Amino acid sequence: MQTLLKDFKSVSLDETNRLAKMLSRAENKYVVNFKQYSALLAAVREDYAVLDIYGRNEFQYASCYYDDNFACYNEHHQSRRHRFKVRTRKYVNSGLMFFEVKLKGLRGRTDKHRMGCDSFVMPEIEGEHLRMLNELHSKNYRKEMHFDLTPSLIVNYSRCTLVALNGGERVTIDFDLGFKLPEGESDAVQIGHNFIIIETKSADGRGKADSALKKMGVRKASKCSKYCIGVNLTGEGHKNNNFLHTVKRARNNIVLVCSAAMEAAQ
Numbered sequence: 001m002q003t004l005l006k007d008f009k010s011v012s013l014d015e016t017n018r019l020a021k022m023l024s025r026a027e028n029k030y031v032v033n034f035k036q037y038s039a040l041l042a043a044v045r046e047d048y049a050v051l052d053i054y055g056r057n058e059f060q061y062a063s064c065y066y067d068d069n070f071a072c073y074n075e076h077h078q079s080r081r082h083r084f085k086v087r088t089r090k091y092v093n094s095g096l097m098f099f100e101v102k103l104k105g106l107r108g109r110t111d112k113h114r115m116g117c118d119s120f121v122m123p124e125i126e127g128e129h130l131r132m133l134n135e136l137h138s139k140n141y142r143k144e145m146h147f148d149l150t151p152s153l154i155v156n157y158s159r160c161t162l163v164a165l166n167g168g169e170r171v172t173i174d175f176d177l178g179f180k181l182p183e184g185e186s187d188a189v190q191i192g193h194n195f196i197i198i199e200t201k202s203a204d205g206r207g208k209a210d211s212a213l214k215k216m217g218v219r220k221a222s223k224c225s226k227y228c229i230g231v232n233l234t235g236e237g238h239k240n241n242n243f244l245h246t247v248k249r250a251r252n253n254i255v256l257v258c259s260a261a262m263e264a265a266q
Contacts, residue, residue, distance in 0.1 A: 001058055001160060001175060001193065004041050010052035011163050019167040026205035027110050030198045030213055031221045031246055037173070037196050043212040044162070048171065051161040053093075060092035061174075062156045064121050064182065065227045066149035073152075073231050077239045082141045085227065086133060086149055090120050099129045103140050111140070121151050121182055151182035153230050162209070169207040172199045177250075179230030189233045190256035195249060197226065221246050 011019070032040065050057045066086040067073060075083040085102040099122075100114040113136055117129065125133060137145035156178040162171040174197040180188040200209050224246040232240050232247045233254070240247060 001158070001173075004038055005050045005057050005160060007045060008041075008162070009049040009165070010057070011049035013051065013053055016051050016161065016163050016170070019165075020163050020170040020201070025110060025201040026203065028200045028205050028210055029221050029224065030200075030218050031224075031249055032196050032198060032213075032218055033194050034196065036216060036218060037198070039216060040198070040209065040212055043216075044209055047166075047208045048162040048164055051163060056093070058158055058160050060156070061159055062090040062092055062120065062154065063226075064088045064151055065153045065155070066122075066125060067152040068147040068149055070152065070231065070236060071147060072149075073228060073236075074239055076225065076228055077242055079242070084137065084140075085225075086125070087227075088117055088120050088122060089114075099125075099132070101133055101136050103136060121154070123150070125149050153227060153234065153236070154180050154182055155226050155230050156180075157226070164202075164208065169200065169202040169209070171201070171207075171209045173197075174199070174226065177226060177229075179233055181234055181236075188256070188258045189230070189254060191250055192253045192255040195253035 053059070064087060066088075072083065072085060076085075081104070083104050087100050087102075088097060089100055090097045097117050097120055098114040099117040100112060102110055102112045104110055113132065115129065115132060122129070133149075134145050137143070157174045158176045160173045162173070164170070175193045175195070177191040177195070177197070178188060179191075198209070198213070200207050202210075224243045228240075228243050229247055229250050232243060233250060
C-alpha cells in the first residue's frame with residue numbers, strides 16, 4: 001500500500017487538521033479492490049497529499065463499538081434518519097485513545113465529537129463520557145438517550161489518509177480489516193487487502209475523489225460501515241438485507257477465520 005503513495009506530496013497532522021479537520025461533513029463510502037485502488041491513486045495524485053507522521057503514511061487503528069443488543073446496528077440497517085454510533089478508538093502507533101460519538105442528522109450530515117479516554121474496552125459508559133453522550137443525543141435529537149450501551153465489536157485495520165491540496169476534503173483508505181467479539185481473541189475474522197474501504201469526507205459530498213470514482217464506475221456503498229460488516233461476519237447480524245452485497249464481497253476476501261466466527265463467515 002505504501003509503495004503506491006510514494007509519489008504523493010506529504011502533509012503533517014497539524015496541516016491536515018488545518019486544511020480538512022472535517023468533524024462535520026458529508027460522507028461517502030466505497031468498496032474497491034486493489035486494482036481499482038491503484039487506478040484511483042493514479043487519477044488523483046496531483047490533487048491530494050498523503051498524511052505523513054515521522055516518515056510513515058500507513059497507520060494501525062483499533063475501534064471498540066458499543067451497542068444495546070444491536071439496536072444501533074438495526075437503526076443503521078433501517079436507514080433511520082436520526083441514528084448514532086459510539087466507539088472508543090485507539091491510535092495503535094501512538095497509543096492515544098478517544099471516546100467518540102458520531103451522529104447522523106440534518107440532510108444526512110455526520111457530526112463527530114470526541115474526548116480522551118484511558119480505557120479501550122469500557123465495561124460500561126459512565127462519568128464524563130456518559131454525560132457527553134447524553135448531552136449530544138438530547139441536543140441533536142431532542143430526546144433522551146435510552147440505550148444501555150456495552151462493548152459489542154472490536155475492529156482492527158490499517159489506514160492511509162489523503163488530504164486535498166486546496167483544503168476542505170479528506171479521504172481515508174482502510175484495509176486489512178479484522179473483526180472480533182469483545183469476549184476473546186478466538187472469535188475473529190480477518191479480511192485480505194483486496195477489500196478496501198474508501199471514505200470521502202467533504203462539505204457537500206462531491207469531492208475530486210468522488211468524481212474520479214464515479215468515472216471509474218465505482219458505486220457508493222453508503223449503507224454499510226465497518227461496524228455493520230463486522231457484525232455480520234462474526235454472526236451477530238440478523239437483519240442484513242441492505243448490507244448483503246458489501247458483506248458478500250467481504251466474505252469472499254476472508255483470509256483467516258477463528259472459532260465461533262467460522263460458521264457465520266461461510
